[in-house]
Amino acid sequence: MAVEEEASEAASFSRPPCPAYAELLEVMERAAGRLQLPWQRERKETARGRLDERFLSGHNPVTPVSLPFLPDLHVEIEKAWKNPYSARIHTHQRSNFADVEGLRQHGYVAMPPIDETFSNYLVTGNAPSLKAPVLPSKPLKMKSRLNGKAYAAAGQAGAALHSMAVLQAYQADLLKDLDQGQGLSPDAVDELRRTTDLALRATKQTAASIGRSIPAMVATERHLWLNMADICEKEKGFLLDALVSPSELFGGSVETVVGKFREARARSAAYKNCIPLRSDSGPRHPGGPGPSRAEAQKQVQLSSVAARAPPPPRSKSQKRRDTRNRKPDLREVIDNRRQNKPRR
Secondary structure, three states: HHHHHHHHHHHHHOOOOOOOHHHHHHHHHHHHHHHHOOOOOOEEOOOOOOOOOOOOOOOOOOOOOOOOOOOHHHHHHHHHOOOOOOOOOOOOOOOHHHHHHHOOOOOOOOOOOHHHHHEEEEEEEEOOOOOOOOOHHHHHHHHHHHHHHHHHHHHHHHHHHHHHHHHHHHHHHHHHHHHHOOOHHHHHHHHHHHHHHHHHHHHHHHHHHHHHHHHOOOOOHHHHHHOOOOOOHHHHHHHOOOOOOEEEOOOHHHHHHHHHHHHHHHHHHHHHHHHOOOOOOOOOOOOOOOOOHHHHHHHHHHHHHHOOOOOOOOOOOHHHHHHHOOOOOOOHHHHHHHHHHOOO
């Protein structure tokens, strides 16, 4: 593997620049100027050694240049980043560019199902064929659900790319007729502009689908880490559904939850110092309020009724055991001896 990597690296340094890449930079420069996009063309210089060429330009590698960033596309992508855990994947839209033929049989709709026999064997150790496949624990089910959401959103983006590719191929054929001198009629110009607008709409839907797949994967990563925390489902759901932040996995939601815990603890300490509790209020649960007055009275009534109730009937074995363990009375012993004493 090391030899293959060195050979591929040497081939990339000796390969001439790709013509398509040079044309891409030229077109991007004109497009950025026309659309007024800020483009700094950040160039990452490669380190040169003493054995590298100084004069020959055909063997020098092309330094990659960052392409312009389109803020309008990023707006479409980050629309679903506000609630990554509870966001819906399948949205109802008037114009659905992702509804193309053969989606399900080509694997664009949902995660491929697992074989029932194999899944039941992994879960239970045997291989029954009548049960539906179910994961054994709640964290695994949640992870599978989030992973399925990310897969479905990526499948929608791939399906919308089919519509975009058809429109762009159609545009290329129309422009080819113009390049060959055949010219374009007014109807062909309208058709070209119409396909361009539809391709832009398909791009927006593709960006929205990609934007829904990213937060689903972020929620999956958050769930993996939250499995090690012993917190309730409410706080866990708050952390899973926090806003996606490129700088930190949980953003500022962790500090919010910690602040709530600190505030609740400080209030509990203040209540204990300022508001004393009555001693006859009954048993109290740790960390929560004690029973109400009505509940305390109900418990007192139940205990009083139980005290006045007659004792339960005793079984034969219990009666026999009581007779055996009871100490004999001295008067009964004397009477028995008198009755059993033989007469002279």
